[in-house]
Amino acid sequence: MPHYFIDTDDGNYSVLDEEGHDLPDASAARRLALRALNDMAADTLPDGDRRVLTVRVREADGAPVYAAELALSGEWLREPSGCADGGSL
Amino acid sequence: MILRACAVSNPFLRRLAHGAPLTAAEKAALVGLTRSTRSVGACRSLVEAEPVPRGLVVLEGWACRSKVVRDGQRQITDLLLPGDIHLQHAGLSEHAGHALDTLSTCTIAEIDPGQLAALIERWPGVARALRWSSLQTESILREALTNNGRRSASRRLAHLICEILARLQAVGMVEDGSFAWPLTQDELSDVTSMTAVHVNRMIRDLRAAGLIVLARRRMTVPDAERLAAYCDFQPDYLHLASG
Numbered sequence: 667m668p669h670y671f672i673d674t675d676d677g678n679y680s681v682l683d684e685e686g687h688d689l690p691d692a693s694a695a696r697r698l699a700l701r702a703l704n705d706m707a708a709d710t711l712p713d714g715d716r717r718v719l720t721v722r723v724r725e726a727d728g729a730p731v732y733a734a735e736l737a738l739s740g741e742w743l744r745e746p747s748g749c750a751d752g753g754s755l
Numbered sequence: 756m757i758l759r760a761c762a763v764s765n766p767f768l769r770r771l772a773h774g775a776p777l778t779a780a781e782k783a784a785l786v787g788l789t790r791s792t793r794s795v796g797a798c799r800s801l802v803e804a805e806p807v808p809r810g811l812v813v814l815e816g817w818a819c820r821s822k823v824v825r826d827g828q829r830q831i832t833d834l835l836l837p838g839d840i841h842l843q844h845a846g847l848s849e850h851a852g853h854a855l856d857t858l859s860t861c862t863i864a865e866i867d868p869g870q871l872a873a874l875i876e877r878w879p880g881v882a883r884a885l886r887w888s889s890l891q892t893e894s895i896l897r898e899a900l901t902n903n904g905r906r907s908a909s910r911r912l913a914h915l916i917c918e919i920l921a922r923l924q925a926v927g928m929v930e931d932g933s934f935a936w937p938l939t940q941d942e943l944s945d946v947t948s949m950t951a952v953h954v955n956r957m958i959r960d961l962r963a964a965g966l967i968v969l970a971r972r973r974m975t976v977p978d979a980e981r982l983a984a985y986c987d988f989q990p991d992y993l994h995l996a997s998g
Contacts, residue, residue, distance in 0.1 A: 672952045681956050685940070696834035709908050709953075721952075 670695035670731075671724040675701050676706045677717050683724075697722045703736045715740035766790065766810045766926035767864070770838030771927055771995045774887025781880040790876060791813065797937070801841075801855040801863065810842045810868055816861030818936050820853045821945065831945040832897055834858075836919065838890035838926040840866075840888055859937035887994065894992045903948040906986070909957045911947050913986035916967060921990045922974055936974035 667690060671683040689695045699721040707721045716739060723732040767789055768782055777785070789812050795801065801811065801818060820837040832853065835841060841855060847946045858862075875882045895918070902914050923929045942956075944951040966982045968975040976982050983990075 674952060674956060679956070679960070681959060683952070685955065687941075689761060698950060698952060702950045705908060705949045707954075707955035734799065 669726045670698075671728070672699050672702060673701055673722040673724065674706060674738065676710050678710075686726075692723070692725070692731060696734075699732065700734060701724050703734060706733075707738075709735055711738055712740075726743045757768055766838035766928070767840065770885035771881075771888060773994070774891070775880045775883035777880045778878075779886060781878045784874050784878055785881060788866055788870060789884060792862050792864045795857050795861045795863055797857055797859050799857050801857060809926055810866035810871060812840045812864040812866060814862040814864055817858040818856060818863075819858055819878045819942075819946075820855050821855050822909070829945045830948065831942065833899060834919070834946065836922050836926070837928060839892075840885075842866075842871075844866075853917070856944060859935075876942060883891060890993050894994065900993050906951055907945070908953055909960045910986040911949075912943075912957045913966065913982055914988050915947060916961075916974065916976065917979070917983050917986060917988035917990075918993070919974075920979060920982075921993055921995065923997045925993070930981060931974060931975075932977060933936075933975040936969060936972055 667688040670689050670692070671688045673682050673683050673696065686697065687695070690700065694705040703719055703721050710717060710719070718735055718737045720733065720735040722730050725731050757761060764930070765786060768777070768785055771777065771785065792814060795816075798815075805865075813835045815837055818839075818841075819831045819835075820833050820835070820841075821829050821831045823829045875885060890911075898914075898918070903912050906914060920934065923934050930933055939948070940951040940954050944954045947954065950959075958967075958969060964970065964985075965977065968977065968983060
């Protein structure tokens with residue numbers, strides 16, 4: 667099975683995959699990378715209104731073959747009422 | 756490999772002793788129950804094709820129960836560690852509905868269900884200890900549901916490590932906070948319901964925080980209290996006798 671490296675960055679913490687994953691093909695590597703974006707989003711998104719999460723798939727020779735980003739852009743539409751932290755987070 | 760099942764080293768006895776005080780006769784009866792052992796390589800199925808009532812006890816190594824969903828993703832529902840028992844009752848579950856596989860090389864004791872039933876009938880301590888064992892298994896499953904459903908990824912992983920540490924400690928398989936860790940990142944991802952990519956990130960996180968050391972298939976927890984505090988691990992649900 668071919669080997670793929672999946673690098674990730676959640677805006678605070680960037681990881682260069684050194685071990686990699688054995689996967690049937692590049693499209694399986696893409697799916698895994700996108701599911702990883704989902705995991706990162708579940709972990710980080712309540713924290714702040716601006717966030718860009720990125721993943722990158724590299725093939726066995728180390729060359730990037732696929733990249734994706736997931737961006738959060740949130741804003742208050744007016745001064746919120748009854749918000750304990752003043753709507754900061 | 757034949758394991759000489761003596762009262763001191765038999766993890767099944769050590770584990771059940773947390774559930775009920777066992778008399779010498781009861782211990783001897785349980786050792787007799789687990790006398791027939793076999794060695795099974797890693798990643799092998801332990802479920803027989805025909806739905807016969809049977810039981811097995813893990814004496815060495817790790818195994819797991821799991822289910823696979825439509826798109827091929829696997830969920831490991833629970834881990835079987837040394838001392839754990841798996842019972843498949845006739846009639847109640849003709850089809851187990853889940854897979855049972857080894858994760859590492861295991862020493863497995865095959866149990867004769869008829870003999871087990873006779874022991875339960877005859878020895879009240881054995882009956883109590885086995886009821887406790889079912890209670891603990893149920894409690895571990897309930898915690899896994901909560902862990903995978905509600906905890907953030909790094910705390911989820913930390914909680915699993917705390918639980919395994921406590922369970923292995925209960926059967927005397929931890930040395931200075933260090934124990935064998937056969938799980939690959941893919942298997943760990945199947946236990947914790949997250950991608951192997953995210954597992955890799957979270958392990959780095961816990962390592963960088965000095966909470967775990969994972970090297971050459973060996974997990975070391977330098978400060979168990981600190982790791983427990985990090986993920987709010989309260990061992991009560993394991994129902995282990997202290998000391």
